Amino acid sequence: MLKQNYPSKLLEDAVDAIASLPGVGQRSALRLALHLLRQPSENVHRFTGAIDRLRDEACYCSVCSMISDGPECSICADRSRDHSTICVVENVRDVMSIENTGQYHGVYHVLGGIISPINGIGPSDLTISSLVQRTAALPPQGEVILALSGDVEGETTSFYIYRQISKFGIKVSTLARGLGFGDDLEYADELTLGRSIANRQIFKV
Amino acid sequence: MLKQNYPSKLLEDAVDAIASLPGVGQRSALRLALHLLRQPSENVHRFTGAIDRLRDEACYCSVCSMISDGPECSICADRSRDHSTICVVENVRDVMSIENTGQYHGVYHVLGGIISPINGIGPSDLTISSLVQRTAALPPQGEVILALSGDVEGETTSFYIYRQISKFGIKVSTLARGLGFGDDLEYADELTLGRSIANRQIFKV
Numbered sequence: 219m220l221k222q223n224y225p226s227k228l229l230e231d232a233v234d235a236i237a238s239l240p241g242v243g244q245r246s247a248l249r250l251a252l253h254l255l256r257q258p259s260e261n262v263h264r265f266t267g268a269i270d271r272l273r274d275e276a277c278y279c280s281v282c283s284m285i286s287d288g289p290e291c292s293i294c295a296d297r298s299r300d301h302s303t304i305c306v307v308e309n310v311r312d313v314m315s316i317e318n319t320g321q322y323h324g325v326y327h328v329l330g331g332i333i334s335p336i337n338g339i340g341p342s343d344l345t346i347s348s349l350v351q352r353t354a355a356l357p358p359q360g361e362v363i364l365a366l367s368g369d370v371e372g373e374t375t376s377f378y379i380y381r382q383i384s385k386f387g388i389k390v391s392t393l394a395r396g397l398g399f400g401d402d403l404e405y406a407d408e409l410t411l412g413r414s415i416a417n418r419q420i421f422k423v
Numbered sequence: 424m425l426k427q428n429y430p431s432k433l434l435e436d437a438v439d440a441i442a443s444l445p446g447v448g449q450r451s452a453l454r455l456a457l458h459l460l461r462q463p464s465e466n467v468h469r470f471t472g473a474i475d476r477l478r479d480e481a482c483y484c485s486v487c488s489m490i491s492d493g494p495e496c497s498i499c500a501d502r503s504r505d506h507s508t509i510c511v512v513e514n515v516r517d518v519m520s521i522e523n524t525g526q527y528h529g530v531y532h533v534l535g536g537i538i539s540p541i542n543g544i545g546p547s548d549l550t551i552s553s554l555v556q557r558t559a560a561l562p563p564q565g566e567v568i569l570a571l572s573g574d575v576e577g578e579t580t581s582f583y584i585y586r587q588i589s590k591f592g593i594k595v596s597t598l599a600r601g602l603g604f605g606d607d608l609e610y611a612d613e614l615t616l617g618r619s620i621a622n623r624q625i626f627k628v
């Protein structure tokens with residue numbers, strides 16, 4: 219749809235605002251704006267209020283750099299978790315994905331990105347220096363899990379961090395790679411299948 | 424993604440708000456919320472402000488029921504348009520679609536929906552009575568174009584309106600139906616192709 223002929227400047231402004239979101243085109247934005255226009259006023263204000271409050275009040279945890287309602291996030295503040303294990307992830311979504319597995323009980327460190335020269339992101343743009351400090355303060359039985367993506371940039375970042383923290387003599391691990399549950403051998407790429415064979419595990423019933 | 428384990432109540436509220444939009448799931452909502460969190464504060468306030476203003480200040484044109492910034496919409500207020508031709512459409516999006524063709528210079532009447540007993544929408548829920556009044560006030564050379572969709576509900580609504588306004592002796596027309604430009608005969612449904620043959624037009628070069 220050409221961007222023209224809006225019957226109302228208010229509608230046009232709202233559509234432009236909504237279409238500024240990533241992945242939302244003019245047509246979807248118009249549909250969403252007309253949907254919001256049909257909602258009760260208090261619902262719309264609850265919607266915009268929640269977004270304003272998120273932007274104005276949410277901050278980053280002073281320990282792990284995760285999004286938080288206060289200076290320390292709920293995971294870092296939870297004394298029942300294992301504070302000697304730090305899982306290093308790229309972003310908040312990764313924290314939520316791991317939390318949703320229910321399999322991890324340590325704490326996190328959110329890098330806020332990944333080393334990517336092509337995007338102009340270097341080590342100093344990430345929270346690597348505070349990770350080094352946290353690692354230095356870990357007890358001897360501590361562990362750092364590098365849970366970054368398996369592409370070149372993720373591997374580069376993992377390697378960079380490993381070089382910074384290996385001097386502390388702490389165990390450094392990375393996520394297991396292999397076939398996903400339910401994956402077909404036929405459709406797996408050679409790298410994944412090769413690693414799955416090399417890292418094969420004892421069959422347990 | 425299961426709805427759980429949000430690191431921040433503020434984030435959770437914003438994600439819930441965004442996910443309340445039609446066609447937006449929890450995962451997209453989280454992605455959008457994190458995107459908004461990364462934007463400068465003033466951009467986010469411009470975004471929410473545009474939506475608040477749309478809901479609070481936009482109103483409906485007292486003549487044609489279109490969304491408007493004031494009591495009369497820009498089309499109804501435009502004296503250069505042909506006010507003796509009224510195009511009846513279901514909603515605001517249809518007005519914008521027709522306006523974008525640049526082929527129509529009359530005015531509109533937005534029904535605000537379509538007669539649909541299955542959805543509990545009857546003639547009294549639509550702006551049919553004001554359309555009848557407008558039609559009664561048309562000059563003898565006036566015309567009402569019923570530009571409703573071609574499904575059963577659209578045809579029902581067109582027929583209902585026709586019965587209400589035919590007594591005024593005004594010309595009542597409907598949109599031409601047929602093959603779309605570039606359509607393949609092979610893939611056209613029988614109804615459309617049949618109408619295209621029945622309503623064939625003189626070939627002009």
